[in-house]
Amino acid sequence: MSKDPSRASPRTIQLCLDDMAYNGAAVGRYHGKAVFVPGGIPGEEVQVEIVEERRRYSLARLIRVLVPAPERIAPPCERFGLCGGCQWQHIAYDAQLRYKEKIVRDQLERIGGIPEPPVRPVIGMDDPWRYRNHMQFVVDEEGRLCLLAMGTNRPVPVGQCRLLCPELAEIAAELELEFPGLERVVVRAGRKTGERMIVLEATGHDLPELEMDRALSCVLLRPDGTGVALVGSSHYHEELGGRRLRVSAGSFFQVNTEQAEQLVRLVREYAGAEPAATDSEAGRAEGAVRRPVILDAYGGVGTFGLALAPAAEHVYIVEANPDATADARANAAGVANVTVIEATVEEALSDLDEAIDIAVLDPPRAGVAPRALNALVAKHPARIVYVSCDPGSLARDVRALVTHGYRLEVVQPVDLFPHTHHVETVSLIVSDAGR
Ligand code: SAH
DSSP states (O other), X not given: OOSOGGGOOTTEEEEEEEEEOTTSOEEEEETTEEEEETTOOTTOEEEEEEEEEXXXXXXXXXXXXXXXXTTBOOOSOTTBTTBSSOSOTTBOHHHHHHHHHHHHHHHHHHTTOOSSOOBOOOBOOSSOSSOBSEEEEEEOTTOBXXXXXXXXXXXXXXXXXXTBOHHHHHHHHHOBOOOTTEEEEEEEEOTTXXXXXXXXXXXXXXXXXXXXXXXXXXXXEOTTSOEEEEEXXXXXXXXXXXXXXXXXXXXXXXXOHHHHHHHHHHHHHHHTOOTTGGGSHHHHHHSOOOOOEEEEETOTTTHHHHHHGGGOSEEEEEEOOHHHHHHHHHHTTTOTTEEEEESOHHHHHHHXXXXXXXXXXXXXXXXXXXXXXXXXXXTOOSEEEEEESOHHHHHHHHHHHHHTTEEEEEEEEEOSSTTSSOOEEEEEEEESSOO
16 A cells, blocks of 8 residues: 555545534445545545545544644544544534534434434533543453543553543543452442442452552442442432432443433423412412423432422332332432332333323433334323433434334434533424423
């Protein structure tokens, strides 16, 4: 292959980038075929090397930016492009937010079949750094915490990660761990409580001996999901929506506490459940106003369900993970109108006899399983508040809901993951039929 870029080999091409793809790469066209270029920005002219040729598209490596976009900035992290954690540090933050809005819009149009989807501008962060309260690492042969290099299984020591909150950055940079069977290390913190936890995911049966001179817990998580506290407690606490929540080593929790407050606020607003509506004069006079029955599906430790409980007749929190349901039950202690159901959403919905007025859905990336979605629409909730971390599966599920007589009212993206291409959204989907 020629070393002279002006005499490009057939695999090295020059390209104008004109769009941002769903996976965070910029896209150009070469002889009519889409070429994905990670690290590129729409509007740029670039020189790339084709690294993989597929039938409908090609994947390329950016060699040189010939004409940069005005949004291009110098990535602050020296590991950017090597470490697979961030994709967008080379894009100015306000432009990242515009691309995320466009990605959501495009997916809803293309996959959701919704013309001019009602997508609002993304709610960004004032300071979009040091936001992660949770990070997962692998360990290299020296026991240092590492992230995986982009698209490979090669460990890259993290050193000072700019996405990690200060309470954890210090641990991640200094911790050295080695014992047989150690596969992953997760560090977690309650930003508002200051509590910290190290989770060791290991295959072996041996319990490592640990000496810690810091105020933090250390939990060994076995492959079957059970946790053993080696130091301190098997859970920590975080505060969200004015509520203190218990979180165990194996339970999901939103990784960006500051932006998760926006999620809670939006879920409350879109659920439209006003606290104590039945106690109002008007409510009593009419005698017809009753509080809604709310389903919090994929409920985790009870984040949304507990925030809605004061406005609800009853809340059913459905969650499959036993650690998370134990946390949700502990978090719901003393709240009379909350029931925590340990089951998959598909199972729980077919067993639940009660009518549901409002459903909150917050599924994993794959979205809501068709069986769960069918069981949900059979209950005719008047409103569905859909919290999504994947615009593709959101679009697919919205399309299905539209065929069942629902309408997409509004989509509010929230930037939970600055400097990555990931987009979180809260959508309100209403029944056109009424109840
Ligand atoms: N709403 C919560 C958790 C969202 S993460 C919060 O904001 O904190 C998604 C949750 O769904 C996880 O806790 C996961 O354990 C759970 N889950 C995944 N698949 C499920 C299924 N099929 N049925 C029920 N829960 C499921």
